Amino acid sequence: MTDRAEPVTLHERIRAEIEDRILTGAWKPGHRIPYEHELTAQFGCARMTVNKAIASLVDAGLIVRRRRVGSFVAQPRIHSAVLDIPDIQGEVTARGAAYGLRLLSCRRRKPMRNQPEELKLAGGGDLLAVCCLHLADGRPFALEDRQISLAAVPEAEAADFSVTAPGTWLLGHVPWTEAEHRIAAINADAETARLLAIAEGAACLSLERRTWRGDRHITHVAQLFPGESYDLIARFTPRGGE
Amino acid sequence: MTDRAEPVTLHERIRAEIEDRILTGAWKPGHRIPYEHELTAQFGCARMTVNKAIASLVDAGLIVRRRRVGSFVAQPRIHSAVLDIPDIQGEVTARGAAYGLRLLSCRRRKPMRNQPEELKLAGGGDLLAVCCLHLADGRPFALEDRQISLAAVPEAEAADFSVTAPGTWLLGHVPWTEAEHRIAAINADAETARLLAIAEGAACLSLERRTWRGDRHITHVAQLFPGESYDLIARFTPRGGE
């Protein structure tokens, strides 16, 4: 997916090397990366060059720095400043409602051969398919159908999604670098209406999200919200084109 | 709105100064900003410091640089890399359909006193209220209801929105720095259904967007799309939090 530009300059190579260790998980959130003077020794360059590399990682939100202490791999952010879709649990509690979760199904399965999208997501391994219903004050808030690539996130199989919603769990465990949303409005069919406890034909907001870490596809989720009870808020600034 | 951090370091002040001239429109898209050596003379600092300031503006997409030639104020981007909502005309033609526009109404009016949002948008001046219908291959594609702040964009009053859609016109004339979207699903009421030529009660995607340039509110638009004919696509990377 993300075909980054080949690093040609020194600070780009340094940045790429550090970024790689973070994205592959070799350096986990909270890990202290080498000090600038260690990196200058390692790469045989001036401190400004290392500084430039790290500064761009700080800019990208992958690193946080503390004077006198060092530079650390950042905790994955719960909500992105770009698109304010925190996980649903956060969204519900932010509205002052009690969050509830009902796990409808959760099973490991093979990707369907005739679905190229699923095969790509699976990346040679199996998928974890999770269906759940999010509740706010006991009433249905969103219906979620998610596939997780076990090749990318093997730890997911051990997680208990009847306690922690898969989205919340993933946000806390896996840093992501890219996401794509597809948003549409649909009329609820009979099954959806029953699960969400709304009238058949009521407008629902459909949100599909695919998430990557580097060029590795992590998860694909389809969420359905009753239209009258949910607004997506997206706030952002224009960014340099790709 | 955007309360930027007060520039304390030199390169932040330089950046802020240049950014200001771009955002106020003093330096229009295409304008060549001073050479680095001119800025070093003006601010009495080293070239690296000026370079850092300009690099961050390049990063933000406000400046493009060409070797041997100079640095120029960037053309406002038609679509942001973050949220792929180009103007509707672009969207329609990208789908291979013929674009059409029907201006339903366009008038100058005072903001309503009991609407604090409108008063803020107007910023002491009047509003231009525009209603129009976007057509794809002659069929209704989106219904748009827009308010433009004439205090922020006085040139808008002279524009002919029966030829160019207000969104397209604004994108080409006004650089923006921040936008907020509110996305929801609603069932079409009788009037909406009639204008969009869909069944009453059909699911529609409602998109409200407010746009700022610096701390100046530019426009507020509410768009309605027939649910089955439109998907919003948002693709992005996580950014440093605010």
Next chain:
DNA sequence: CAAGGTAATATGTCTAGACATATGAGCTGT
């Protein structure tokens, strides 16, 4: 006049230092 070579120039990258500043660690005295 057209093609090709050359010099001028603005940006791109990097260096080896400098001083400032925040902050953890350790020491000290009560």
Next chain:
DNA sequence: ACAGCTCATATGTCTAGACATATTACCTTG
């Protein structure tokens, strides 16, 4: 124990240069 002080240290910012590179402008030659 505890408050307060000093010191070491990693980052934050900046400098005054260097050489590289892309591109334009100009000049030369056929």
